[in-house]
Amino acid sequence: MLEQLSDLVKQYGNEAVVNNSSVPNELNEGVMDEASTSIFSGLQKIISDGGADQIGQLFQGDNAGSASNPVVKQLTDQLSGNLGEKFGLSSDAASGVAGGLIPKVLGSLIGKAKNPNDKSFEVSDIVNSLSGGQGGSSIMDAIQKYGGQFGLDQNNDGKVDMSDAMAAVNKKGGIGGFLGKLFGR
Template sequence: MFEQLTQLVQQFGDDAVVKNSAIPNEHNEGVINEAGNSIFSGLQKIASEDGGKQLTTLFQGKSIDSSNPVVQQLTQQLSGSLGEKFGLSNDTSSSVAGSMIPKILNSLVNKAKDPNDNSFQVSDIINAVTGNSSQASGIMDTISKYGMQFGLDQNADGKVDTADVLEVAKSNGGIGGFIGKLFNRK
């Protein structure tokens, strides 16, 4: 998962970092690497602090912008880190973080929601940021709880589980159909 996140950071770092005259060229690679590390560690911190509620909300959202609490927290963390490690001004650090974070998270979430894109899976992302701990199962439980609210309990047994996945898979085009339904994609 970290490799895929790094690819997204590099993709969106071109405009925000490489083409940014306020960032000395010798810092471009370091700034981009710091962005990836900061996002990953920030997601880990968010997952550990609130039991994954914000991450669950993030993956269920339609669009991620600067008003999203996860974006705000990650932007603040990256901005501070860039100023501290590379001596960038507050304006430059905030601009870079504010430009990159929403784009990266939007791309990450959209790829995880896309049943035709196997490069990211929600469970893989959650396992990566929680370190495969019991916390991952708690986050998946939260997703299951919200899945109940979205009508994903196909067999009316009071929980969203493998049996429901199989039922949706039969009628909606496989596991991708289930994930698509979970994230309101048909």
């Protein structure tokens, strides 16, 4: 996933980094590499700190590209600090780069993951990559918490559990269909 994330950073990095006079040209590649790494490690940290709900909420609506989203803000602040520390960018320059990249990259990442016609990012691959392959329990926790809101209580017992997951998988076209319904596809 890091390679795919790097591709998104490069896609949006022209305006925020390459054409930015506050970033010396010799730092362009390093700054974009740092952005990719910061986004990935920041998302991993959120999950490891128990923030699976925050990551799950990125998939709801169109808020993944909003600077007011708490995850976007946290990652923007982290990248801004890293750019100042590692590359000596001024606070304004680092904030400008981070603010120009993070919302666009996350918005695109989540948009691609939610698009059933775009197979470049799959929700399950993102979760597994960020959780080190241990995403199952945090996904089930998020399903427990939010599943009823999305019609996932398949047996109408008032809770979303493994039996509902299995029923949804069998009824909705496999795990992809189930995750698609969960994340609004």
